[in-house]
Amino acid sequence: MALPENKIVRWIDHRLPVFTFLDHELTQYPTPKNLNYWWNFGSLAGIVLTIMIVTGIFLAMQYTPHVDFAFDSVERIMRDVNYGWLMRYVHMNGASFFFVLVYIHLFRGLYYGSYKAPRELLWILGVVILALMMATAFMGYVLPWGQMSFWGATVITNLFSAFPGVGNDIVTWLWGGFAVSNPTLNRFYALHYLLPFVIVAVVGLHLVALHQHGSNNPLGIDHKGPQDSIPFHPYYTIKDMFGLGVFLIVFALFVFYWPNLLADPANYIPANPLQTPPEIVPEWYFLPFYAILRSIPSKLLGVCATFGSILVLFIVPWLDTSKVRSAYFRPVFKWVFWLLVFDCIVLGWVGAHRPEGWFVIIGRIATFYYFLHFLILLPVIGWFEQPLPLPPSISSPVLKKGGRRLAGAAASRRKP
Amino acid sequence: MTRRLMRHAVLAGAALLALGAGLAWAQESSEPRPPKMAWSFTGPFGTFDRAALQRGFQVYNEVCSACHSMNLLSYRDLEGPSALGYSGDEVAAIAATKQVTDGPNDQGAMFQRAGRPADRFAAPFANEESARAANGGALPPDLSIIIKARAGGADYVHAILTGFGDPPKDMKMGAGMNYNAYFPGHQIAMPPPLTDDRVTFADGTKATIDQEARDVTTFLVWASEPTMEERKRTGAKVIIFLLVMTGVLYGAKRRVWSDLHDQDGRDS
Numbered sequence: 001m002a003l004p005e006n007k008i009v010r011w012i013d014h015r016l017p018v019f020t021f022l023d024h025e026l027t028q029y030p031t032p033k034n035l036n037y038w039w040n041f042g043s044l045a046g047i048v049l050t051i052m053i054v055t056g057i058f059l060a061m062q063y064t065p066h067v068d069f070a071f072d073s074v075e076r077i078m079r080d081v082n083y084g085w086l087m088r089y090v091h092m093n094g095a096s097f098f099f100v101l102v103y104i105h106l107f108r109g110l111y112y113g114s115y116k117a118p119r120e121l122l123w124i125l126g127v128v129i130l131a132l133m134m135a136t137a138f139m140g141y142v143l144p145w146g147q148m149s150f151w152g153a154t155v156i157t158n159l160f161s162a163f164p165g166v167g168n169d170i171v172t173w174l175w176g177g178f179a180v181s182n183p184t185l186n187r188f189y190a191l192h193y194l195l196p197f198v199i200v201a202v203v204g205l206h207l208v209a210l211h212q213h214g215s216n217n218p219l220g221i222d223h224k225g226p227q228d229s230i231p232f233h234p235y236y237t238i239k240d241m242f243g244l245g246v247f248l249i250v251f252a253l254f255v256f257y258w259p260n261l262l263a264d265p266a267n268y269i270p271a272n273p274l275q276t277p278p279e280i281v282p283e284w285y286f287l288p289f290y291a292i293l294r295s296i297p298s299k300l301l302g303v304c305a306t307f308g309s310i311l312v313l314f315i316v317p318w319l320d321t322s323k324v325r326s327a328y329f330r331p332v333f334k335w336v337f338w339l340l341v342f343d344c345i346v347l348g349w350v351g352a353h354r355p356e357g358w359f360v361i362i363g364r365i366a367t368f369y370y371f372l373h374f375l376i377l378l379p380v381i382g383w384f385e386q387p388l389p390l391p392p393s394i395s396s397p398v399l400k401k402g403g404r405r406l407a408g409a410a411a412s413r414r415k416p
Numbered sequence: 417m418t419r420r421l422m423r424h425a426v427l428a429g430a431a432l433l434a435l436g437a438g439l440a441w442a443q444e445s446s447e448p449r450p451p452k453m454a455w456s457f458t459g460p461f462g463t464f465d466r467a468a469l470q471r472g473f474q475v476y477n478e479v480c481s482a483c484h485s486m487n488l489l490s491y492r493d494l495e496g497p498s499a500l501g502y503s504g505d506e507v508a509a510i511a512a513t514k515q516v517t518d519g520p521n522d523q524g525a526m527f528q529r530a531g532r533p534a535d536r537f538a539a540p541f542a543n544e545e546s547a548r549a550a551n552g553g554a555l556p557p558d559l560s561i562i563i564k565a566r567a568g569g570a571d572y573v574h575a576i577l578t579g580f581g582d583p584p585k586d587m588k589m590g591a592g593m594n595y596n597a598y599f600p601g602h603q604i605a606m607p608p609p610l611t612d613d614r615v616t617f618a619d620g621t622k623a624t625i626d627q628e629a630r631d632v633t634t635f636l637v638w639a640s641e642p643t644m645e646e647r648k649r650t651g652a653k654v655i656i657f658l659l660v661m662t663g664v665l666y667g668a669k670r671r672v673w674s675d676l677h678d679q680d681g682r683d684s
Contacts, residue, residue, distance in 0.1 A: 033676065072488065075488050075560070075561065078641070078643065079488065079493070079642060079643070085641075085643040085646075085647060086647075086650070089647075230676060234672050235672060235673060235676065238665065238668050238669045238672045238673075239669055239673075241665050241668075241669075242662065242665040242666050242668075242669045245658060245661055245662030245665045245666075246662055248658050248662075249655060249658045249659065249662060252651060252654050252655050252658055253651075253655065255651070256647055256648060256650060256651025256652075256654065256655070257460055257648065257651055259647070260564060265564060265565050265566055265567045265569075266565070268561045268564040268565035269557075269565045278600070
């Protein structure tokens with residue numbers, strides 16, 4: 001319908017309907033008219049994934065995956081490759097910002113109940129992406145072969161030794177040897193190159209699932225008719241572009257002015273298997289999970305709890321018994337949500353410190369609360385909570401609350 | 417009723433965690449922190465003082481390089497206004513003062529020759545074992561990226577260089593160890609490397625310990641990241657561009673959405 005008259009476009013589209021597809025899924029794609037800026041983070045994460053793949057391919061052209069040369073090859077990229085420092089710093093900080101965006105995206109989903117029917121599989125695919133990202137980020141951090149790379153890899157792969165019976169065999173199999181060594185670095189490099197493309201594929205499925213029922217929205221109620229939605233283009237393309245601009249400013253500040261703020265200085269020391277660093281700390285985005293791991297006295301249970309903290313996300317759509325999606329109308333859940341956010345920050349803070357004294361106790365309380373939130377509070381609150389009355393449609397509260405004021409602002413702006 | 421109960425439970429939980437956080441905070445160690453120095457290279461527009469860089473290289477070359485390698489640097493890296501400000505001839509002259517091992521020649525033997533700008537900085541020891549043997553078992557770390565490899569960066573390195581002193585009376589020092597206020601554990605194998613007038617600066621700057629430490633730290637900051645000035649210059653351009661672009665996009669967003677808001681206004 002909105003296809004251009006161009007004959008070549010029509011010829012192609014008749015045989016391979018890419019233009020129709022783009023028209024349906026990007027231009028016409030009906031989107032709730034009331035999405036707020038928290039809905040920017042999904043597309044932002046997609047753009048950062050692209051940035052990571054592009055910079056990663058350029059880095060791969062100069063990087064040498066060998067224990068004797070990896071560290072120096074990264075420093076050669078920093079010093080001798082034209083704009084190598086830029087590629088490297090974008091990639092390094094891009095990983096952190098990818099997690100910032102995805103964590104915000106995830107908490108947005110939790111707050112507005114975006115995981116509820118009919119979007120359960122959309123949510124599950126998102127958790128799969130998170131798990132793949134974590135594996136990719138972990139292996140990527142090993143590649144510069146600094147002290148933290150080596151000892152982080154040693155600690156994390158050793159987690160699998162906790163499984164009774166087969167544990168040590170699994171670890172040897174993962175390492176490709178009897179210690180973290182050259183075969184380990186080689187396979188991590190191969191997988192670090194592979195997994196991002198797997199992520200791209202799962203992101204594709206995530207989008208297919210999203211477009212089946214469309215975006216959730218801050219009110220968490222379904223479309224009631226055409227007055228509730230607007231075409232994705234130009235409304236959300238321009239809004240996403242503006243959000244991208246704001247994001248890139250923050251990102252550029254880090255890349256150009258604080259490129260090592262989120263990095264551990266110990267990773268600028270070449271890996272030394274004979275010298276354990278005073279503290280082995282993962283990257284900040286793993287700290288909450290690291291805190292959970294260290295909060296539980298038994299190694300096996302600690303490992304199970306760490307994996308469990310991700311796995312529990314898969315069943316959130318069925319743990320939450322409330323029929324109301326948006327926390328906006330859930331007076332109790334709203335509180336509990338923010339307490340979970342606080343709890344995750346506390347876990348991250350505990351994870352950055354040695355498990356001594358008060359940190360052990362705080363870590364245990366916070367770990368307990370994390371699981372309490374998902375396994376107990378989420379189902380129980382749904383049973384007894386009295387939700388506020390839902391508006392009849394998306395456009396009715398928009399008209400009552402925002403419409404007139406925004407229209408007035410727009411009108412006054414047009415005056416000379 | 418249940419809602420109020422819930423709210424109280426939530427508040428109590430938050431308070432408990434906050435209390436614990438405060439206690440854990442108080443528990444943090446109270447080691448002396450390296451003093452914050454005023455450096456010319458910090459901040460978004462910071463640049464290196466070329467004279468300080470050259471003096472710093474002189475300190476490294478005449479003092480530190482007796483024990484510390486800088487394997488990631490070549491003499492050619494020193495050349496040009498974006499580096500230390502030396503001309504090509506000056507760099508060639510610096511390199512020529514070093515002896516490097518080359519080879520094998522057509523007889524299959526290694527041989528010594530004068531350094532060239534393309535050579536890596538000559539290392540004081542052939543390998544880790546010989547470095548340890550010459551230093552009472554301790555390994556002098558490579559200084560190429562020492563600033564990025566230490567928490568505290570330039571301030572820390574300057575503090576180490578100036579932080580030597582006599583140990584407290586009740587402290588038992590290991591054999592061959594030196595007291596340093598800022599080194600973790602306060603026992604460092606490196607003897608105090610700098611003294612007043614340890615070097616004679618060509619530009620007449622008085623070579624106090626502090627001056628030498630500042631200058632060599634400045635040189636090490638440059639060596640850790642020779643592209644730092646280019647990075648900051650590029651960053652200023654990129655961020656100005658992004659600010660303008662984002663401003664335009666914001667205007668476009670308002671414009672695009674205004675018809676929607678107008679329509680809402682009419683409908684109501």
